Amino acid sequence: MATKQLDLAGIFGAVTQTLEENKGTLNQADEYNKNHGDNMVQTFQTITGALEQKKSGTDGAALALAAKRLSAQANSGSSKLYAEHLAQAATQFKGKNLDAQGAMQLLQTLIGAGQSGQSSQAGVQQSSQGGDLLGSLLGGMSGGEHAASALPGEQPAQTSSQGGDLLGSLLGGLMGGQQQSAPQPSQGGDLLGSLLGGLMGGGLSSGQQSSQGGGNLLLTLLSSLAGSGGLQSLVQSFLGNSRMGDAAHRTQSTEVVVQSFLQALTSQKS
Numbered sequence: 337m338a339t340k341q342l343d344l345a346g347i348f349g350a351v352t353q354t355l356e357e358n359k360g361t362l363n364q365a366d367e368y369n370k371n372h373g374d375n376m377v378q379t380f381q382t383i384t385g386a387l388e389q390k391k392s393g394t395d396g397a398a399l400a401l402a403a404k405r406l407s408a409q410a411n412s413g414s415s416k417l418y419a420e421h422l423a424q425a426a427t428q429f430k431g432k433n434l435d436a437q438g439a440m441q442l443l444q445t446l447i448g449a450g451q452s453g454q455s456s457q458a459g460v461q462q463s464s465q466g467g468d469l470l471g472s473l474l475g476g477m478s479g480g481e482h483a484a485s486a487l488p489g490e491q492p493a494q495t496s497s498q499g500g501d502l503l504g505s506l507l508g509g510l511m512g513g514q515q516q517s518a519p520q521p522s523q524g525g526d527l528l529g530s531l532l533g534g535l536m537g538g539g540l541s542s543g544q545q546s547s548q549g550g551g552n553l554l555l556t557l558l559s560s561l562a563g564s565g566g567l568q569s570l571v572q573s574f575l576g577n578s579r580m581g582d583a584a585h586r587t588q589s590t591e592v593v594v595q596s597f598l599q600a601l602t603s604q605k606s
Contacts, residue, residue, distance in 0.1 A: 345387035350600035400426035448579030
């Protein structure tokens with residue numbers, strides 16, 4: 337099975353819709369101007385429109401247009417940050433199309449979580465950025481260290497005490513089995529290492545089809561996390577590395593962006 341190219345415009349469109357649904361709450365959280373929700377919706381509408389316009393080109397070119405257009409229209413601190421991060425992502429993925437793994441890297445860059453490890457070469461992930469991605473995946477798979485807060489009306493994620501069961505179920509699902517508990521350490525460690533190696537561009541374990549790319553495997557992993565209630569822990573891992581600021585309204589909107597992005601990414605699993 338070939339690695340699937342993603343619909344970036346669709347992902348950002350889903351983020352925009354979720355921001356629209358949470359606009360009132362975000363405005364209320366903004367103690368100063370009471371318009372943070374409005375600004376975030378406008379920001380992502382601009383991004384989505386640019387991505388839609390450049391669908392016929394590469395994702396890197398679409399991100400460059402989005403960054404340019406947002407920079408010209410930015411009228412808030414948050415929109416300026418997103419424009420800056422999009423410009424970095426455009427450089428990172430210049431001439432490239434994104435699969436699921438690239439989308440995860442894009443999300444890191446979008447919220448300022450991977451700045452220290454960014455590369456000037458298109459699509460190349462430095463080891464520090466790779467560590468962030470691995471840490472986020474491991475945190476999500478094990479239940480995470482952060483207290484998981486959910487969007488309005490949603491149930492909180494599983495606690496870390498359930499991480500072992502989640503990991504066992506996830507690995508069992510990827511192997512096609514019905515394991516009820518985590519595999520033995522000697523097996524689980526090797527399998528987990530092989531799976532993560534595949535996600536980062538390495539070889540897949542012998543239990544996986546050699547034709548399955550890392551991006552497709554990552555979508556499977558994310559889908560399993562979402563189905564097990566563990567996606568929110570991954571969201572918290574991303575938020576822990578974000579550089580969007582400590583203000584309550586920015587923290588809240590960044591969580592909305594990360595969670596809706598990951599949910600939209602998961603929904604594109606073939």
